[in-house]
Amino acid sequence: MAANESALLFDQPGPRMLRRIKIINWVAAIVFVAIAVLIIMRLHNPPDGENQLSWELWKPALDGEAWADFYLPGLWATLRATCLAVIGAVVFGLLFGVGRLIPNAVVRGVCGVVIEFCRAVPVLIMMIFFWRWFAFMDLPSPAYWAVVISLVLYNGSVVAELVRSGVGNLPNGQHEAAVALGLTRTQSLLSVEVPQAIYAMMPAAVTQLVVVLKDTALGSIIMYTDLLQESRRLGSMYFNILQTLVVAGVVYFILCWLLSRLAEWLPVRMQQRTMAPAEPEPVAPIAILDPSNVNQIAVAREERPLGGSQRLYHVHHRGTNASIHNWRRTRYTQGYDETQPQSQIARDGHQHHHKGRNGRTRPDPDMQ
Amino acid sequence: MTQRTTMRTLLRKGLAALCALACAAGVAACGSGADDGDGDVIKVGIKFDQPGLGFKKSGTYEGFDVDVARYIANQLGYTDSQIVFKEAPSKQREAMLQNGDVDMILASYSITDERKKAVDFAGPYFVAGQDLMVRANDDSIKGPQDLNGKRLCSVTGSTSAKVVKEKFAKEVQLMEQPGYAECATALLSGIVDAVTTDDIILAGLASASRGKLKVVGKPFTEEYYGVGIKKDAGSKDFATKINAAIEEMEKTGEWERAIENATEGTGYKPNPKYNPPKPDEGE
Amino acid sequence: MEGFISLFQQYNVPAAFLVNLELTFWSALFSAILGIVLVLMRISPIASMRHVAGGYVEFFKNMPLTIIMVFMVLGAFAQLKLSFSDNFETNFFWLAVVGLSLYTAAFVCESLRSGINTVPLGQAEAARAMGLNFMQSATLIIMPQALRGSVAPLGNTLIALLKNSTVAAAASVATETSSLMSEMIEFRPDVIIQIFLIFAFGYVILIIPIGLLTTFLSNKLAVRR
Numbered sequence: 001m002a003a004n005e006s007a008l009l010f011d012q013p014g015p016r017m018l019r020r021i022k023i024i025n026w027v028a029a030i031v032f033v034a035i036a037v038l039i040i041m042r043l044h045n046p047p048d049g050e051n052q053l054s055w056e057l058w059k060p061a062l063d064g065e066a067w068a069d070f071y072l073p074g075l076w077a078t079l080r081a082t083c084l085a086v087i088g089a090v091v092f093g094l095l096f097g098v099g100r101l102i103p104n105a106v107v108r109g110v111c112g113v114v115i116e117f118c119r120a121v122p123v124l125i126m127m128i129f130f131w132r133w134f135a136f137m138d139l140p141s142p143a144y145w146a147v148v149i150s151l152v153l154y155n156g157s158v159v160a161e162l163v164r165s166g167v168g169n170l171p172n173g174q175h176e177a178a179v180a181l182g183l184t185r186t187q188s189l190l191s192v193e194v195p196q197a198i199y200a201m202m203p204a205a206v207t208q209l210v211v212v213l214k215d216t217a218l219g220s221i222i223m224y225t226d227l228l229q230e231s232r233r234l235g236s237m238y239f240n241i242l243q244t245l246v247v248a249g250v251v252y253f254i255l256c257w258l259l260s261r262l263a264e265w266l267p268v269r270m271q272q273r274t275m276a277p278a279e280p281e282p283v284a285p286i287a288i289l290d291p292s293n294v295n296q297i298a299v300a301r302e303e304r305p306l307g308g309s310q311r312l313y314h315v316h317h318r319g320t321n322a323s324i325h326n327w328r329r330t331r332y333t334q335g336y337d338e339t340q341p342q343s344q345i346a347r348d349g350h351q352h353h354h355k356g357r358n359g360r361t362r363p364d365p366d367m368q
Numbered sequence: 369m370t371q372r373t374t375m376r377t378l379l380r381k382g383l384a385a386l387c388a389l390a391c392a393a394g395v396a397a398c399g400s401g402a403d404d405g406d407g408d409v410i411k412v413g414i415k416f417d418q419p420g421l422g423f424k425k426s427g428t429y430e431g432f433d434v435d436v437a438r439y440i441a442n443q444l445g446y447t448d449s450q451i452v453f454k455e456a457p458s459k460q461r462e463a464m465l466q467n468g469d470v471d472m473i474l475a476s477y478s479i480t481d482e483r484k485k486a487v488d489f490a491g492p493y494f495v496a497g498q499d500l501m502v503r504a505n506d507d508s509i510k511g512p513q514d515l516n517g518k519r520l521c522s523v524t525g526s527t528s529a530k531v532v533k534e535k536f537a538k539e540v541q542l543m544e545q546p547g548y549a550e551c552a553t554a555l556l557s558g559i560v561d562a563v564t565t566d567d568i569i570l571a572g573l574a575s576a577s578r579g580k581l582k583v584v585g586k587p588f589t590e591e592y593y594g595v596g597i598k599k600d601a602g603s604k605d606f607a608t609k610i611n612a613a614i615e616e617m618e619k620t621g622e623w624e625r626a627i628e629n630a631t632e633g634t635g636y637k638p639n640p641k642y643n644p645p646k647p648d649e650g651e
Numbered sequence: 652m653e654g655f656i657s658l659f660q661q662y663n664v665p666a667a668f669l670v671n672l673e674l675t676f677w678s679a680l681f682s683a684i685l686g687i688v689l690v691l692m693r694i695s696p697i698a699s700m701r702h703v704a705g706g707y708v709e710f711f712k713n714m715p716l717t718i719i720m721v722f723m724v725l726g727a728f729a730q731l732k733l734s735f736s737d738n739f740e741t742n743f744f745w746l747a748v749v750g751l752s753l754y755t756a757a758f759v760c761e762s763l764r765s766g767i768n769t770v771p772l773g774q775a776e777a778a779r780a781m782g783l784n785f786m787q788s789a790t791l792i793i794m795p796q797a798l799r800g801s802v803a804p805l806g807n808t809l810i811a812l813l814k815n816s817t818v819a820a821a822a823s824v825a826t827e828t829s830s831l832m833s834e835m836i837e838f839r840p841d842v843i844i845q846i847f848l849i850f851a852f853g854y855v856i857l858i859i860p861i862g863l864l865t866t867f868l869s870n871k872l873a874v875r876r
Contacts, residue, residue: 005694005767008775009789013696021696029699042731050556050580052730069425120858121851122814124829129847132836135460136843138467142460210713217715221546221821221829223457225416228717233417236549237425239556239577242725249718256713519739524825524833541739544825550725557729 052242061243066234070244074230075251081147081216081226086209088152093159098194100164103185111160118157124218126150131222143224147216155212162204166197171275199274206263210256217252227251410446412437413456413464413473413596417547420572420630421476429453432568433474435626436493436617440472440595443613462486465598472610473596476566479649489594489649490607493614493623495642497587498528499567501574503555504582509562511586512536518561519543521551528564531589548573556580566591568627571636579633587639594649607650614647654842658835658849667831668853674744674816674827678751679809685752686759693764704760711757716750720821723750740826747819751812758808766801767793799872806865810858828853 013021043052050057060066099111127150134142170193178188220228231248235241414433415422422433434453441451456464456475464470465487476496479489502509509515515537522529524544533540543560545551551563552573563570567587574581595610597603617623623644627636638644658664692704711719723746727733735745770793778788817829824830828850835846 005764006696007772008767008770008793009694009785010696011779011785025697025699028697028703032699032703039731046557046730047732069427116859117851117855120810120814120855120862122817122829122854124817124820125832125847125850125854128829128833128836129843132459132833132840133843133847135463136840138463140467140469142463143457214713214715217717218818220717221818223459225455228715232547232549233424236417236547236552236573237419237423237576239549239552241549241553242722242730245718245721245725249714249722252715252718253710253713257709260709260713524820524830543739543743544823545724546821550721553725554729557725559729 057238057240057243060238061234061240061247066244066247070230070234071227071247071251074225074227074248077144077224077230078213078216078219078226078228081144081151081219081224082209082213085148085151085155085212085216088148089155089159089208089212090205092152092156093163094194094198095160096156097160097163098189100160101167101189101194115157115160118153119161121154123150123154123215124221126153127218127222143219143222146222147219147224147226151212151215154215155208158208158211159201159205162201162208163194163197166200166274167193169200170196174275196274199270202270203263203266206259206266210259210263213256213259214252409450409452410441410444410472411452411454411470412441413454413461413470413475415457415475416455417549418476418569418572419576421569422474424453424455431572432494432626432630433476435629436614436623437472437474439617439622439626440474440610440613443616444609461596465596468598471597474593475596476569476591477594477596478591479594483596486599488597488599488603488607490597490610491594491614491647491649492592492645493595493617493647494568494593495639495645496566496568496591496593497639497642498531498564498589498591499570499587500584501552501555501563501570501581502561502584503558504580506561509584511584512564512588515540515562519559521545521554521560521563522565523548523551526565528566532564536588552577552581567636568631568638571631571634574634574636575631583634583636585636590639590642592645592649597650604650611647611649611651618644654845655849658839658842658845661839662831662835664828664831664849664853667826667828668857670744670824670827671813671816671819672857674747674751674819674824675809675813677748678755678812678816681748681752682755682759682812685756686763689756689760690763690767693760694767708757708760711754712761714754716754716815716818717821719754720747720750720818723747723822739823743823744819747816747822747824750822751815751819754815755808755812758811759805762801762804762808763797765804766797766799769800770796799869802872803865803869806861806869809865810861813857813861814854 040053045051096111096115099107100115102108127146130146130149131142134145139145167189174192174196175188178192179185183191216224216226217228219226220232223229225233227248228245231244232241235244414429414431414437416424416429418431421431422429423431437453438448438451442448454464454470456470456473458475461473461475461477462483465473472490474493477483477489478496479492483489500509500512500515509518512532513536515532516539518537519541520529520532521543522545524546529542529544533542543551543554545554548563548565548569551560554560555563556577562584563573567583567585570583574583595607595614597606597610614623617626627638689704689707692700693708695701724743727749728742728746733746733749734742736742774792774796775788778792783791817827819827820830832846832850836843839846
């Protein structure tokens, strides 16, 4: 990965450059180590206050009692909220994501408004509101449900967008083939397009899992006794809150890191089951309000015929399902192909098939 | 033929049993299993995160509120194993009493007219006062009026810091933290000069600080800690019983021992003008 | 309706949103600078820099922002004595900006990196074949294309930053929206739903234009391949 990025900007170094790189490498390494040592020295011997590295403070943050009474119950609360929120988010996301695609304009509109609303409101604002509101409504454990529901609403809306961009990124041939077999638009959507979109969105959904896990830590602000809150509590017993927070941070990091690795490993598995590209991008893949999100990195990596000349064939996996439905209006959309101009023609219902065929100005490249 | 039918019935029964089991497990997993026994347990709401008052540690609970709660429950005829402690965060105390989540609350719950509209009180079992905690080697702060130009920490959403700022020291700088432990850590590291809240809470914190923090000892308000109970027809009766238990506790010296226990090593003495209080609320 | 009007009269909601916007503005600025430095380190041929930048990004991508914010106060300020002002309010504001910037820089770095990855290797090879040197190929060929490719992820990052600025409450910034909302709910529980709607729609109004703008820009600037 890194080699590819470096190769873009940096040519293969020669012997002199190699030597220079080596020297800079060592200088940089020494600078980084020096900074780390300075910070540790500062913690060891602060201007006033206590030595933060002393075993007296670390021991109660690490011993068995701390794990049994604080970290593990806290971790359990965190995982419980995460699991429930993930299940809820997937259900919510599938419902509203599909709702945003089905032919009925009213349902589509309502789902669109709900999704955009949930995506725009900060999770903390939702949590505080639900927490207080549930408490006023006399519901049991309001903090827990506030955490779960806020995370369901936000991450569910993200999953809904993943469903939509998964469907949009399918080659339109999938939809056309389904319609040709006599399925209705809704049937094609539900039994052909959405199932493939689900496989395609899997890696991005696992990346979203990391977000859920991280965001449960917001629950500590509304007094939900998650890992962060429990570590604070432990810290208030021996006044070693910094140490207990470090331990909690390490636990969060390990869990999130493992999930991130899973997200990197999944695409290989999922690509076999879908026609849409299943590769995750390094950041959350969806631009807000952008229905078809073509993975530009995958596009850049693609082998080109004749080493980079103009593509001759229709690029079938780049969001044609979205562009043919006229989800994006500009000519500069990904998936536009001048050899296949019909892929941009607007359609109402099924009209585009005729229009497309009649409006074709060039001979089909396959026929040449 | 018959054999097959019985097989099917058996299967169906087995499935039903499995379902029932799963449901039961689900319920048990979701709610707290301790809820189940009615009548023969008493559910008490306390704080889980205030050293010295109510703190959860190694599966048990310790602190002054916990000791008083235990004593009252024992007097009411419950053994220690019949007491179920539940966390009662400040903002949820009224709601917990109203939905019957808990039978009584002892969680530094001051008796105020505002709260009396929603719940009933018994007690008071303690009169706390707002006070200051400073570093043990700091003698410059003797009371809230010395805080001008100093830095004061309090907990998010509490009014105690505002009281200091409005009544005693206009030029004090306020820092808000989610918990008192954060405030105490900030105090130890020197970024704030004092922490303010009720003296008994401060004493509990100071006692956990290995002698590095101290309570100033000049409380400037009075907070009557009461036992919160549900507002209903039987509440008067219940309050009378609780008050009798508290009186008993004060008479036998248990009360004083519990305070000493909670504030060990700080030399803290409750304000003698008001303590021990006469419990007559709600009768 | 009267509920809304009385709430606006009683509390200064726009001022709270202004605090969040200020937090977002400064954090966006600093995280952009730090993110560019990080991405340069990350794609450089120098191994130690690459590893440090990679570790930085990995660390902040997998760490809850709440913990980082708490550490800004209890760690950076209390222990390392990182202080910006003697006035607490200003000091916590800037500590929150530092925390948000450190956190967001990791995502800026990843956005830029994904932008660079959208440039096919053939472009660099062609530039070299034409005799362009490092600066020329970077400034004329690679970076213009890479920036266009990172518009959409950078827009996402900006939106996330604006929403994350509410977590500044964990760094004792008491004037921003989530703190004000808590306070308002505390004193006016009768109109809790109106209070929520005020803040929710405030964010919707702020975020939808950013989203539309990034989508428009990323479509307009997209390199057609």
